Amino acid sequence: MNKIVVGCLRGLMVACLLIALVALVWFVPWAATQIAREMPEFSGLRLQLLVLAELALVCAVVALVCLWQLLDRVGRGKIFDPHSLRWVQVMAGAAGVAALCCLLAQLWIPGPPLLGACVLVVTLLCAG
Numbered sequence: 001m002n003k004i005v006v007g008c009l010r011g012l013m014v015a016c017l018l019i020a021l022v023a024l025v026w027f028v029p030w031a032a033t034q035i036a037r038e039m040p041e042f043s044g045l046r047l048q049l050l051v052l053a054e055l056a057l058v059c060a061v062v063a064l065v066c067l068w069q070l071l072d073r074v075g076r077g078k079i080f081d082p083h084s085l086r087w088v089q090v091m092a093g094a095a096g097v098a099a100l101c102c103l104l105a106q107l108w109i110p111g112p113p114l115l116g117a118c119v120l121v122v123t124l125l126c127a128g
Contacts, residue, residue, distance in 0.1 A: 006075045010068070017064050024057050045108050052101045059098040066091040099123045 032050040036043040066087040073079045073087075102123035109115065 003075065006071060009071055013064055013068055013071070017061065020057055020061050020064065024054060024061070028053050028057065048108050049105060052105045056098045056101040059094040059101070062094040063091045066094070 029050065032046050032053070036046040069087045070079065070084060073081065073084050078084070102119055106119045106123070109119065
């Protein structure tokens with residue numbers, strides 16, 4: 001793969017990683033607090049859903065790190081090395097945990113059936 005393409009992809013991945021870390025540290029806890037403040041009937045669900053959202057974001061960060069390693073292997077021409085399979089398996093595991101988080105969130109989120117259908121679609125997309 002062209003070194004320019006690899007460099008551009010790495011830059012994009014760094015940007016995604018920074019956005020995910022800002023979401024982990026600041027945005028998701030802030031949004032959970034705001035939602036609990038504006039809708040007191042859901043304040044009891046704040047901690048459970050916050051933990052699930054944070055765990056799903058950690059899974060996304062893990063997938064980005066694995067993708068970085070695979071991109072590094074592509075740059076060196078060793079993508080078909082048997083050790084690359086380990087990174088693919090970790091990515092698949094992270095997607096599975098993220099899907100499980102979405103499914104568990106479905107148990108706690110009250111609301112109309114359409115909302116539950118949306119969460120199930122996201123779960124299926126994460127499960128791949």
